[in-house]
Amino acid sequence: MDPARQYSTWVNVDLSAITSNVRYYVERTNRLIMAVVKANAYGHGAVAVSNAALGAGATWLAVARVEEALELREAEIDAPILILGFAPPEQVDAMIAANVSLTVWDPKQVEHIAEVAANLERPAKLHLKVDTGMSRLGVTLGHAVEMAQAISRHSSLALEGVFTHFARADEADPEATRAQLEGFQSLVESLESHGLRPPVVHSANSAAGLAYPNTWFDLVRLGIAMYGLHPSAARRLPGRFRPALSWKSSLAMVKTLPPGRGVSYGHIYQTNTEERIGTVPVGYADGFRRIADNQVIVAGRKVPVIGRVTMDQIMVQLDSVPHARVGDEVVLIGVQDGVSISAEEIAERWGTINYEVTSGISKRVPRIY
Numbered sequence: 001m002d003p004a005r006q007y008s009t010w011v012n013v014d015l016s017a018i019t020s021n022v023r024y025y026v027e028r029t030n031r032l033i034m035a036v037v038k039a040n041a042y043g044h045g046a047v048a049v050s051n052a053a054l055g056a057g058a059t060w061l062a063v064a065r066v067e068e069a070l071e072l073r074e075a076e077i078d079a080p081i082l083i084l085g086f087a088p089p090e091q092v093d094a095m096i097a098a099n100v101s102l103t104v105w106d107p108k109q110v111e112h113i114a115e116v117a118a119n120l121e122r123p124a125k126l127h128l129k130v131d132t133g134m135s136r137l138g139v140t141l142g143h144a145v146e147m148a149q150a151i152s153r154h155s156s157l158a159l160e161g162v163f164t165h166f167a168r169a170d171e172a173d174p175e176a177t178r179a180q181l182e183g184f185q186s187l188v189e190s191l192e193s194h195g196l197r198p199p200v201v202h203s204a205n206s207a208a209g210l211a212y213p214n215t216w217f218d219l220v221r222l223g224i225a226m227y228g229l230h231p232s233a234a235r236r237l238p239g240r241f242r243p244a245l246s247w248k249s250s251l252a253m254v255k256t257l258p259p260g261r262g263v264s265y266g267h268i269y270q271t272n273t274e275e276r277i278g279t280v281p282v283g284y285a286d287g288f289r290r291i292a293d294n295q296v297i298v299a300g301r302k303v304p305v306i307g308r309v310t311m312d313q314i315m316v317q318l319d320s321v322p323h324a325r326v327g328d329e330v331v332l333i334g335v336q337d338g339v340s341i342s343a344e345e346i347a348e349r350w351g352t353i354n355y356e357v358t359s360g361i362s363k364r365v366p367r368i369y
Contacts, residue, residue, distance in 0.1 A: 006366075011368065062083075101125040134164075251278045258271065277316070290310075
């Protein structure tokens with residue numbers, strides 16, 4: 001059935017694009033690929049994207065939250081899963097029981113997880129996060145070997161991985177990334193000399209996976225590029241990548257207003273002449289930002305969003321498309337009749353990045369695969 005007959009606004013996700021994008025990294029790097037599906041797979045839908053990525057050759061999944069890991073397990077996905085960030089202490093037992101790997105950076109975490117794992121009589125799998133320059137989570141380089149040694153002393157723990165995260169791999173200047181890599185490489189060598197190198201060493205994200213082969217180690221974490229979105233303006237994807245997501249709605253009403261009529265809250269827009277105005281059932285509760293100068297595509301042309309974006313609706317000026325009618329498709333992200341609006345274009349208009357555009361599409365917007 002036509003989505004316009006079922007939904008006010010919806011997202012289409014092309015899983016063949018996900019598959020193709022993952023295969024590029026599988027073939028290019030010849031490494032294990034960890035598909036990063038946190039934040040509902042950057043707004044694309046975690047379960048469907050996970051299955052597509054695994055089918056394309058990814059072997060790991062990564063999330064940010066306990067709830068995200070449990071969603072995948074409840075969907076009967078049994079691939080290795082790593083929580084990249086913080087897991088509340090009260091949820092450690094659930095993660096061990098679900099065979100989810102945990103990230104650690106603090107001795108107190110290690111002691112607590114060891115105790116819980118011992119009580120469960122089931123080993124906990126740990127990845128040691130090392131802060132080489134992001135200045136977020138992570139043990140310092142100077143204490144990383146000591147942390148690895150502490151983990152090794154517990155029979156209830158298994159040091160499965162060690163990793164770091166690059167802060168500036170998506171920039172043209174390589175110096176910051178090289179400095180981080182140098183510190184991390186030195187640590188890996190030190191772990192090896194102590195007999196503590198874990199099976200999975202990883203550092204590369206999407207941008208580093210494109211630009212720095214010496215960051216690949218055993219595994220590459222594939223995030224933004226998996227969705228066909230550019231890591232940055234300076235680190236663009238090759239031409240074979242395709243964006244997987246399009247976001248659509250339809251015209252719910254079309255009316256002709258007289259001159260001097262205010263439109264939407266506050267009447268910040270007023271008609272100058274007789275104008276054709278359309279109402280579209282999408283708003284800021286769906287993730288369409290309440291800012292000026294938005295555009296959408298109607299009848300193969302970009303048209304301006306006028307007046308204030310409301311929680312559930314926007315208004316568009318239709319004088320340039322006089323043949324537009326109720327029920328016509330409205331494209332917020334995607335292509336119509338050769339005219340396109342990309343997540344990157346919207347991000348520039350909104351003063352943000354493409355990551356935030358797609359991950360900000362709310363869960364009340366249905367995803368169609």
